[in-house]
Amino acid sequence: MLLRIEKLLLDLAAIAVIGLGALITISVCLRIFLNSGIPDTVVMVRELMVAAIVLPLAATATARANIVVEVLTQHMPRRWQDWLVVFGSVMGLLALLPLMWAGWREVTGAFESGAFFFGQLSLPKWPGRVIFFFGIAICWLRLAIMVWQDIATIRSGAHIDATPDHIEEEA
Amino acid sequence: MDGTLIGIVAFASVIGLLAIRVPIAFALAAVATVGTFVIFAFRTGTFAPERAYRPTSSLVFSNSFDLIHSYDLSMIPLFVALGHIAYKADITTAIYHAARVWLAKIPGGVAMASVMGCGGFSAISGSSIACASTMGRICCPEMLSMGYDKRLATASVAAGGTLGSLIPPSVLFIIYGIFTETSISALFLAGILPGLLSLAGFMLVIWIWVKQKPQDAPRYEGEITRAEKRRAAIAAWPAVALFATIVGGIYGGFFTATEAAAISVSLAVAIGFAQRKLTFRALWDALRETCIQTTSIFLIAAGAKIFVAFIALTGVAPDIVQAVTDAELSPVVLMAAIALIYLALGMFLDPIGIMVLTLPLMVPLIETYGFDLIWFGVVVIKLLEIGLITPPVGLNVFVISSVVGPSVAIDRIFSGLVRFLSVDVIVLIIIMAVPWLSLFIPGTLQ
Amino acid sequence: ETTLFYGEAGPNRGARAEATNWFAEQVSEKTGGELGFDIQWGGALFKAGAALNSIADGVADAGTIIAVYFPQEMVAYGIADLPINNPDAWVGMRATDELMRSSEAIQQNLAAQNLVYVGTYTTSAVHIGCKDTAIRTADDIDGLKVRGVGAYGKTFADFGANLVSMSIYDAYQGLDTGLIDCSQGYSYAVAALKQQEVMDSYTLMNWGQVGALGIFMNKQMYDSLPPEQQDALMEAGMGMADKLGELITADNEKAIETMKDAGVEVIELPDEERAKLVEKGSTYIDAWVEQATAAGLDGTALLAEYRGLIDKYTAERDDQGYPWTR
Ligand code: NA
Ligand code: NA
Numbered sequence: 023m024l025l026r027i028e029k030l031l032l033d034l035a036a037i038a039v040i041g042l043g044a045l046i047t048i049s050v051c052l053r054i055f056l057n058s059g060i061p062d063t064v065v066m067v068r069e070l071m072v073a074a075i076v077l078p079l080a081a082t083a084t085a086r087a088n089i090v091v092e093v094l095t096q097h098m099p100r101r102w103q104d105w106l107v108v109f110g111s112v113m114g115l116l117a118l119l120p121l122m123w124a125g126w127r128e129v130t131g132a133f134e135s136g137a138f139f140f141g142q143l144s145l146p147k148w149p150g151r152v153i154f155f156f157g158i159a160i161c162w163l164r165l166a167i168m169v170w171q172d173i174a175t176i177r178s179g180a181h182i183d184a185t186p187d188h189i190e191e192e193a
Numbered sequence: 194m195d196g197t198l199i200g201i202v203a204f205a206s207v208i209g210l211l212a213i214r215v216p217i218a219f220a221l222a223a224v225a226t227v228g229t230f231v232i233f234a235f236r237t238g239t240f241a242p243e244r245a246y247r248p249t250s251s252l253v254f255s256n257s258f259d260l261i262h263s264y265d266l267s268m269i270p271l272f273v274a275l276g277h278i279a280y281k282a283d284i285t286t287a288i289y290h291a292a293r294v295w296l297a298k299i300p301g302g303v304a305m306a307s308v309m310g311c312g313g314f315s316a317i318s319g320s321s322i323a324c325a326s327t328m329g330r331i332c333c334p335e336m337l338s339m340g341y342d343k344r345l346a347t348a349s350v351a352a353g354g355t356l357g358s359l360i361p362p363s364v365l366f367i368i369y370g371i372f373t374e375t376s377i378s379a380l381f382l383a384g385i386l387p388g389l390l391s392l393a394g395f396m397l398v399i400w401i402w403v404k405q406k407p408q409d410a411p412r413y414e415g416e417i418t419r420a421e422k423r424r425a426a427i428a429a430w431p432a433v434a435l436f437a438t439i440v441g442g443i444y445g446g447f448f449t450a451t452e453a454a455a456i457s458v459s460l461a462v463a464i465g466f467a468q469r470k471l472t473f474r475a476l477w478d479a480l481r482e483t484c485i486q487t488t489s490i491f492l493i494a495a496g497a498k499i500f501v502a503f504i505a506l507t508g509v510a511p512d513i514v515q516a517v518t519d520a521e522l523s524p525v526v527l528m529a530a531i532a533l534i535y536l537a538l539g540m541f542l543d544p545i546g547i548m549v550l551t552l553p554l555m556v557p558l559i560e561t562y563g564f565d566l567i568w569f570g571v572v573v574i575k576l577l578e579i580g581l582i583t584p585p586v587g588l589n590v591f592v593i594s595s596v597v598g599p600s601v602a603i604d605r606i607f608s609g610l611v612r613f614l615s616v617d618v619i620v621l622i623i624i625m626a627v628p629w630l631s632l633f634i635p636g637t638l639q
Numbered sequence: 640e641t642t643l644f645y646g647e648a649g650p651n652r653g654a655r656a657e658a659t660n661w662f663a664e665q666v667s668e669k670t671g672g673e674l675g676f677d678i679q680w681g682g683a684l685f686k687a688g689a690a691l692n693s694i695a696d697g698v699a700d701a702g703t704i705i706a707v708y709f710p711q712e713m714v715a716y717g718i719a720d721l722p723i724n725n726p727d728a729w730v731g732m733r734a735t736d737e738l739m740r741s742s743e744a745i746q747q748n749l750a751a752q753n754l755v756y757v758g759t760y761t762t763s764a765v766h767i768g769c770k771d772t773a774i775r776t777a778d779d780i781d782g783l784k785v786r787g788v789g790a791y792g793k794t795f796a797d798f799g800a801n802l803v804s805m806s807i808y809d810a811y812q813g814l815d816t817g818l819i820d821c822s823q824g825y826s827y828a829v830a831a832l833k834q835q836e837v838m839d840s841y842t843l844m845n846w847g848q849v850g851a852l853g854i855f856m857n858k859q860m861y862d863s864l865p866p867e868q869q870d871a872l873m874e875a876g877m878g879m880a881d882k883l884g885e886l887i888t889a890d891n892e893k894a895i896e897t898m899k900d901a902g903v904e905v906i907e908l909p910d911e912e913r914a915k916l917v918e919k920g921s922t923y924i925d926a927w928v929e930q931a932t933a934a935g936l937d938g939t940a941l942l943a944e945y946r947g948l949i950d951k952y953t954a955e956r957d958d959q960g961y962p963w964t965r
Contacts (some may be wrong), residue, residue, distance in 0.1 A: 032484055033477075033479055033481075035484040035488075036477065036481055036484055037485070039270050039271070039274060039480055039483060039484065042267050042270075042271075043271055043274070043454075043455045043459060043527060044449070044459070045455075046452050046454075047455045047458075048457035049452075050447075050448050050452045050455070050456055053784070053801060054447060054448075055784060057784070057801050058801060059801055059802065059803075063804065064264045064804045067264050067267050068262045068263060068264050068267075069262075069472045070267075071263060071264075071266065071267050071270075072258075072261055072262055074267075074270050074487065075261045075270070075314065075488055075619050076261065077484075077486060078484040078485055078488040078494070079488055081484075081485060081488075082485055082488045082489055082492070085485060087485055087488075088216035088217075088218060088219070088489060088492065089216065089217050089218070089489060089493060089543060090211075090214050090215070090216050090217065091211045091212065091541060091542075091586055092214060094212045094214075095212075095214040095215070102464070103214070106213050106214045106215075107214070108581060109213065109215065110214055110216050110219060113210065113215045113216070113219040113220065113223045114216065114219040114228070116219075117218075117219045117222035117223040117226060117496070117600075117615045118222075119247060120226050120250040120253045120254075121222075121250075121253055121254060121257060124250035124253060125254060125258075127250070128254060128258075128692075131692070135711055136711055137709065138710060139710075140707050140708070140710045140789070142608075142793060142796070144710070146563030150258075150262060151258075154258055154261075179566075183510065184591055213845075244697075247696045247697060248697040248698045251692055251693055251697075252684065252685070252693070252698045255688075255689030255692065255693055255698070256685065256689075258687055258689070259689055262688070264804070265806070329691050374650070376808055376809050376811070376812055377809070378809065378812050420731070443816070444816065445816060446813075446815075446816025446818040447815075447818070448818065449805050449813070450809075451820065501683065502683060502684050504646070504687070505683035505684055506679075506684070508677065553681070553683060611911060
């Protein structure tokens, strides 16, 4: 279930990249050829950036694509390394918790105040904040499940495969 | 509580956590969050945690959200996407193939073609890691099957990959520009000549290497006709067109550096589909890989950004800057010291992390000494690029190693890189001693 | 002895930074060293877009808020950004400062957001510099590619300009390469960014200013201070208009000289042309009144009061000159 949501979010992020690329391309073409443009391109690109960067967070965690330093640990016993992988995820849970709480406050705050961006279209501030909160929350959930599963793996006597994998062709 | 003490404990904690394999982004963010909480909780002298929740979470949120919520940084996913799309559309392979055909008869020609290919790919990709992994996938297996020395085959691509950030476009220049409030377009243009100088340096290394040990680089035995050479060169036109669009568009006033990223991606997609080399499925895969890669770049940058805000609260930074300023170092000594610091950090940390951690301290110093921030940017990026191929943590080396598999041990790659590194140091000294090299092209705009 | 964190998204140089330092020194002086500031420059704590929440949440105890980033939350303060006839830096700051202090409704609106108004800055009068072209009449704007900001930028668009967004740091290169024809700005900023090197003409529009940026404090922190320290903060904040007025007026005059020396043609926009700009810009003034009213403020009354204050301080300047020349 979560895996499917993650893949959906990754696809949405890809759509966001297409969206911001297309938005900028069209606005440049309009300027060069018609001396015209799209209002508030900058604001829309910023909001799309949040989707492009934050929505894949959970998929990044699943792919174990977070960059780590392995110089010292690679010579340790495998069992120690397993526990360190778990510890790393726990640190992630710790680091994301205040972000998630603040993100939630931002979401409610933006709704209550009706905050918007200065511009020709006066676009509201809430969409980017909602996306941000959602992306972080799903990633947090994923990390929590990974900690759970990794501990189960260790308990069963097996080892954790923490090498980053590429996204399967048929993701 | 004493800010300096908190700052020192925090730095030590981060290093400790990194050593035990905690992801860089999480280590930075977690330590910064705890440290910020402690500072706010002790604001009034006594421990009052209820007063710390709101400011801590607010600081953590705004520093990460504002980093992502950026128009200029949209260049990063776009230039990363450009690299992936160019690979899927065979644009990258065409560059390498052209260099390969033209240099085939020269001793060490395939290694040189690999470095040239890296240079060409750098001109359309924003990331060194992407450069190393893409060119590694294309060049290394071929060199190894031709009987090239393993060290030469892997080290040349690992070194060539570092061109990715020096030759525009470049993610590192984008981040440098944002943090120092300098023109990203000017930085891009400034990187061209130093990038070409580095490329020439790598070519020289290969030439001398093969001169000394001809057995390390078996000659290409096949026959190559003129028509073949011409065809290969013509087939490489998409890469040339993309680079010309990026640099020509910025230089000619058609669009900004940010816009250039979007335009070049659109162009690459159009070329790919027009040549029937890009499928919808391949494009989608390229975008997915782009998102994963970009997200991990931003995660580290966000962690570092939070850490920088926390360090600002401790008040450590001005003390350090003051201490260095008071020491009244001569410009040469200062630059040498800065170079050593970046080389030392580069041994362990990744370039973006180093940059966001150090620039808030370095920029005031550099301004005090009256140095040009564009030139300093080129120097910093070159130093960070060297860090990608120095042990023990050489990201480019790890990337190449994951491409070639267990047949070449990591320490073999590092030993092959010794010659490349020594030339890199010479190139670095030239870049530092001759600011003209960096400032000439952006200067012609005035 | 209390040290307050001050968050500033801008750099620690230039007239605004000088005024901020002056403010901090004044507070320290007036409280006998009991109250001091630790100023974090360059957005080290937060960027301009996060200033409001960061101050309200106590990331910094005080800091600079630029209203254009918060059109909803800072709607009242936004009056100082409107394209009304308001070109004098000192007059604009005094009028804004008095309005912000005297209006009970504005105080309450801010208090509800856990904020206290302390003092105001300005970026000074909005002008426009061009390359290979010159704006001599309002109609000259038609068809030009302009880096425009705020309601002024919107008004340029209404005159047929094509707005191009880029950071102020890229404006130099934008003008140089021809990506933009003109860039909206302030005289001192033109000189600081060396834009005179790539400009051919600079039109003094004497139209209005972007003045809605100022010092705000976290209300809880403010309320926790003893009354004499609160007074010191307010007095220092009130003094900002005179101090920054002096600094920025001198900087702007010097910048105009720099431009002339660099061969830039400095053009005074004729009164009847400026009237056209003011006229067209009134759309955005009406929109503001509507928005302020929707937010529970009496927009019409505030605007009338603000216009009255501008007239009052313009008269004072004309009678007595600027405070620093008296
Ligand atoms: Na590049
Ligand atoms: Na290294």
